[in-house]
Amino acid sequence: MRHNPAMLMLTRRPGERVVVGEDVVIEVVEISGQTVRLGIAAPESLPIYREEIWLAIEEQNRAAAQATVDALPGTPANAPGRTAGEQP
Amino acid sequence: MSALTVIESSRFGPLQVEPEDVIDFPHGLIGLAGRKFTLLDRNPGSGFLWLHSLEDPALALPVVDPRQFFTPFPLVLSDEDRDRIGAPDPAAARLYVTVRAAPDPAEIVVNLRAPIVIWERRGHQILNNAPEAELEARLFSPVG
Numbered sequence: 001m002r003h004n005p006a007m008l009m010l011t012r013r014p015g016e017r018v019v020v021g022e023d024v025v026i027e028v029v030e031i032s033g034q035t036v037r038l039g040i041a042a043p044e045s046l047p048i049y050r051e052e053i054w055l056a057i058e059e060q061n062r063a064a065a066q067a068t069v070d071a072l073p074g075t076p077a078n079a080p081g082r083t084a085g086e087q088p
Numbered sequence: 089m090s091a092l093t094v095i096e097s098s099r100f101g102p103l104q105v106e107p108e109d110v111i112d113f114p115h116g117l118i119g120l121a122g123r124k125f126t127l128l129d130r131n132p133g134s135g136f137l138w139l140h141s142l143e144d145p146a147l148a149l150p151v152v153d154p155r156q157f158f159t160p161f162p163l164v165l166s167d168e169d170r171d172r173i174g175a176p177d178p179a180a181a182r183l184y185v186t187v188r189a190a191p192d193p194a195e196i197v198v199n200l201r202a203p204i205v206i207w208e209r210r211g212h213q214i215l216n217n218a219p220e221a222e223l224e225a226r227l228f229s230p231v232g
Binding site for chain 1: 136
């Protein structure tokens, strides 16, 4: 997800495609001013994100993972723990 | 195979997790490593759980079912995410959001934009496309 200085650069026109591996095809659908519309065909199992959304969620996940044991409301400091199993 | 997963949690000490409590995240959690997790109920009754990695003893995130706090909880999924979850009805799956804990409850925020859906011991962090699904939503109103 990070910008890579050694990133492969390709020039494409609207309607032209790039094939990544066996399963991913990216098409330049339309260019309008500063906006490029891409079409991406990939296996359903492969998640695709706008980078800024991916980064925002990553930041939230990492921040959440900083929590200490006693940081939650109603957390007894040394409560005996158990595995939740099925929650109601 | 019915082997227990044993891990020495940096927060909770030794954990023994039954196979039926192992949750597989085929795509992991966004920006975090690993795909095997379990849910720990360390403060019963509070609604807060810990989604604890079974591969990294120091990785655990507090989570909570947003439907306890937000009713109705707006959830708009892409067709791809809907298929990925595997549940016939996403509302029937277990649903959590990550919690950013804080000493002052009024400062506690949850991420409604990227909920975690668990169905049949498989987990996915998905995108909630509901316009009102905030990245940092407060759980409690400030007092006074």
